[in-house]
Amino acid sequence: MGSDGTYRSTFSEFVPIQGVLQTICPDRSEFLNKDKILLGSVVLIRGTEGFDACRGGMISIGNFDGVHRGHQKMIQTLVQHARDRQLPAMVFTFDPHPIHLLRPEYAPPELMGIEDRAAILEQLGVDCVIAWPTSHDLLELSPQEFFQQILCDQLNAQGLVEGPNFYFGKDRAGDVNLLQTLCEQAGMFFKVVEPSMCEARMISSSEIRKAIQAGEVDQAAEMLGRLYQIRGTVSHGEARGRGLGFPTANLKGVQTLLPGEGVYSGFAVVGGKRYPAAINLGGNPTFQNSEAKVEVHLIGFSGEIYDQDLQVEFLQKLRDIQTFADVETLKSQLAIDIESAKKQATQWKGLE
Numbered sequence: 390m391g392s393d394g395t396y397r398s399t400f401s402e403f404v405p406i407q408g409v410l411q412t413i414c415p416d417r418s419e420f421l422n423k424d425k426i427l428l429g430s431v432v433l434i435r436g437t438e439g440f441d442a443c444r445g446g447m448i449s450i451g452n453f454d455g456v457h458r459g460h461q462k463m464i465q466t467l468v469q470h471a472r473d474r475q476l477p478a479m480v481f482t483f484d485p486h487p488i489h490l491l492r493p494e495y496a497p498p499e500l501m502g503i504e505d506r507a508a509i510l511e512q513l514g515v516d517c518v519i520a521w522p523t524s525h526d527l528l529e530l531s532p533q534e535f536f537q538q539i540l541c542d543q544l545n546a547q548g549l550v551e552g553p554n555f556y557f558g559k560d561r562a563g564d565v566n567l568l569q570t571l572c573e574q575a576g577m578f579f580k581v582v583e584p585s586m587c588e589a590r591m592i593s594s595s596e597i598r599k600a601i602q603a604g605e606v607d608q609a610a611e612m613l614g615r616l617y618q619i620r621g622t623v624s625h626g627e628a629r630g631r632g633l634g635f636p637t638a639n640l641k642g643v644q645t646l647l648p649g650e651g652v653y654s655g656f657a658v659v660g661g662k663r664y665p666a667a668i669n670l671g672g673n674p675t676f677q678n679s680e681a682k683v684e685v686h687l688i689g690f691s692g693e694i695y696d697q698d699l700q701v702e703f704l705q706k707l708r709d710i711q712t713f714a715d716v717e718t719l720k721s722q723l724a725i726d727i728e729s730a731k732k733q734a735t736q737w738k739g740l741e
């Protein structure tokens with residue numbers, strides 16, 4: 390413990406190699422120009438060089454898409470065991486996910502990008518996130534070769550913490566039983582963390598994707614341990630919303646999974662401020678427009694936010710999109726939606 394009561398590891402310094410280590414938080418960019426980075430500022434490493442900086446840690450391997458409640462429990466265990474041994478807690482992730490090389494047509498949209506994952510992992514106490522470039526050569530390694538060449542030789546891993554459904558090596562041939570044996574032989578610590586459940590279902594990134602696609606964003610939030618969010622840039626639409634009395638910011642460039650079509654309650658964050666929001670995901674059939682859009686009405690906001698970054702958090706699906714007989718009926722329904730969204734956002738106390 391440091392004098393201020395916070396954790397300080399004896400593994401206190403990283404020696405970054407310029408251009409290889411990247412700090413993930415803009416306010417840490419100052420570290421890039423120094424030759425030492427304090428442990429505790431998570432480092433996102435892209436590339437296969439520069440590992441000298443963070444060898445000898447306790448490691449969890451995985452994709453960690455969404456960093457859901459199951460991941461969180463695993464990472465808490467990882468951090469606790471790393472701290473007990475005065476070692477850095479490290480996450481090893483493949484970039485991109487192996488499915489993009491093996492069966493790209495089945496690659497699902499991500500729940501969050503690597504920077505967002507690393508930021509949440511940091512909040513959980515992780516010291517270093519490695520985004521290892523996925524290659525066909527890497528995916529050809531047998532479980533034993535992967536263990537020896539990557540975990541032992543490259544990373545000098547001191548221990549591993551995984552979930553029960555972890556597989557590794559070519560064709561996912563290695564499981565936790567094999568990993569246990571390999572760790573024992575290498576004199577390495579190994580722990581399997583019990584799966585986290587949500588109403589009898591094991592929490593997984595794919596369950597969360599299914600819930601989001603089905604519009605069950607509240608279920609997804611339960612599994613994630615936070616509201617599901619997307620981000621994009623506000624672009625110009627048909628400038629019809631203002632005339633209706635309900636301007637909507639049209640979001641473009643969303644890189645992650647979109648919830649299923651419908652009208653949702655939630656929050657929108659722009660310029661560092663958070664507003665309750667009513668969100669329309671889909672077309673405007675009342676105006677014979679079927680183009681799928683992401684439209685966000687920020688409740689209690691006025692002004693221009695074109696070209697600004699906007700983040701949307703989803704609370705609940707309110708209804709399906711409808712084709713209204715006339716504009717007045719649409720406007721009456723919009724007023725009701727906005728009232729419901731406002732009420733839900735105001736009453737929202739967060740997740741337990």
Ligand SMILES: Cc1cc2nc3c(=O)[nH]c(=O)nc-3n(C[C@H](O)[C@H](O)[C@H](O)COP(=O)(O)O)c2cc1C
Pocket residue numbers: 626627628629630631633635637638639652653667668669672673674675676684685686709710711712713719723726727
């Ligand atoms: C909360 C909300 C619910 C909406 N529901 C519907 C709907 O059920 N049917 C529909 O045709 N359009 C719906 N809209 C979309 C409006 O038709 C759309 O905001 C309007 O056409 C403005 O488009 P613009 O941003 O291109 O100007 C909804 C918009 C919001 C904000």
Ligand SMILES: Nc1ncnc2c1ncn2[C@@H]1O[C@H](COP(=O)(O)OP(=O)(O)O)[C@@H](O)[C@H]1O
Pocket residue numbers: 623624625626627628629630631632635636637638639685686687688689690691692693694695
């Ligand atoms: N409360 C609000 N919610 C969303 N956008 C708003 C709001 N107040 C003002 N705006 C501005 O109005 C724009 C949306 O107006 P709208 O008439 O729907 O035009 P467009 O079709 O270009 O989206 C937004 O991009 C934003 O710049």
